[in-house]
Amino acid sequence: MAAEAAAEAGTRVTVLDHMPSPARKLLIAGRGGLNLTHSEPLDRFLDRYGEARARLAPSIRAFPPEALVAWCEALGQETFVGSSGRIFPKAMKASPLLRAWMARLAALGVTLRPRHRWLGFAPDDALRFDAPAGEMLLRPRATVLALGGASWPRLGSDGTWPALLPGCEVVPLRPANMGFAVAWSEHLRRRFAGTPLKRIAVSFAGITLRGEAMITEQGIEGGAIYALSAPLREAITAQGDATLFIDLRPDIDLPELARRLAPRPAAVSLSNHxxxxxxxxxxxVALVQEALHGGAARDDLAMLVKALPLRLTAPFPIARAISSAGGLAWSAVDDALMLKRHPGVFACGEMLDWEAPTGGYLLQACFATGRAAGRAAASWAVSQKPR
Incomplete structure (x- = not known):
């Protein structure tokens, strides 16, 4: 996106990617339908970015969801709004969009150089690259860094770039939109790993959300869990663990459920009841029994079903998280996303210090900051031309 914006501004652009082919993370996102953005009102949309709202807002207001939709459709990819308000291409995958996008970039004169890994700055501030023909130096008028976070490192963004920016403040990279470890019994792990929990509600720190989750061998993950992953992660960091409460029947209120569960015939087992x-x-049923074996009170079965406590002991590793928190501190860049210690070098995307829930917010901010950084880099490059 930065390359497209800079090329449209009339500058000559080269993209150097250390992977053999581009946009691998975009392609993996397409496996889930490629949730591009969300249709909710913009002010509510911006609230999803929490503490980073004020710094991301200018980029997103300049390239809001409707602009991203128009951009996608101009590439021949029609979109639709799902029942939850999320916006997807009708193709429900990234490959057709990527093919059209690469053709557009080629028409704009953008050059792609794969297998070029950035090694940092040379003493004279030239860019060092490990290239197929050996180490090389480049001295562009402007540079955009789009180095990503640290989730899904096999796709390219391995989170090692902070070492290449000495003197620039970097907030430690942490997993975001991830699952959490739970000490399941061997029975539950063996019997139910890979089983979805549908139509549930989860609660933590005064927030209750409906959605779905998935039992895994290591713990629990899924959309409902991802939505609360940031406060859960911070609680575990501060306290060592966190207790999530799951409502296994959110469609029934507590008095009605208590009425249904109160009379249990002696001949009927608890699981059948x-x-x-x-x-x-x-x-x-297995989760309720697990809680009872763990010491949960047996005298209010309905309450246990409506607020089943689940002790989370650790977030899943960043390598298997959907995204990451942390990154280049906002204090390290100016309002144009230029590094204060490196004039003419701009940053965008997930390498900046922000996080957001799934739902289209991740790609929207990446696209919008990429566009902002590309336009700013083009303006800088023009200002550096000899007069």
Whole structure:
């Protein structure tokens, strides 16, 4: 996006990518349908970025969701709004969009050089690269760094770039939109790993959200968990663990559920009672039994179903997170996203210090900051031309 914006401004642009082919993270995002952005009102949309709202707002206001949709459709990829307000290309994948985009960049004169890994700055501030023919130096008038976070490192963004920017403040990279470790019993792990928890509600720190989750061998993950991952991660960092509460029947209020569950015939097992009277699927029954074996009170079964406590001991590693928090501190860049210690060098995307939930917010901010950095770099490059 930075390359497109700079090329449209009339500058000559080269993209150097250390992977053999471009946009691998975009392609992997396309496996889930390629959630480009979200249709909610812009002010509410911006609130999703939390503490980074004020710094991201200028870029996103300049290239809001409707502009991203128009950009996508101009590449021949029609979009639609899903039932949750999320916006996707009708193709539900990234490859057609990427092919059209690469053709547009080529028409703009953008050159792509794969297998060129940035090694940092030379003493004279030239850019050092490990290239197929050996180490090389480049001295562009302006540079945009789009080095990513540290999630899915096999796709290219391995999070090693902070060492290449000595003197620039970097907030440590941490997992975001990830699952959490739970000490399951061997029975639950063996029987239910890979089983979805559908139509649940999760609560933590006064926030309750409906959604779905997935039991894994190591713990729990999924959309409902990702939405609370930031406060859960911070609580675990501060306290060593965090207790998430799951409502296994959010469609029924507590008094009605208590009425259904109160009379349990002596001949009916607890699991059958929870399944028949409570309407719980086998995985939910197993979670209730796990909680009871762990010491949960047995005298209020309905309350346990409506607020099942789940102790989370650690976030999943950043390598398997959807995105990452942390990155280049906002104090290290000016309002044009230029590094204060490196005039003419700009930064964008996930390498900046922000995080957001899934739902289109991740790609929107990457696209918008890329466009902003590309336009700013082009303006800088023009200002550096000999007169």
């Amino acid at each position: 929870l399944r028949r009277a409570g309407g719980l699927p086998p995985v939910a």
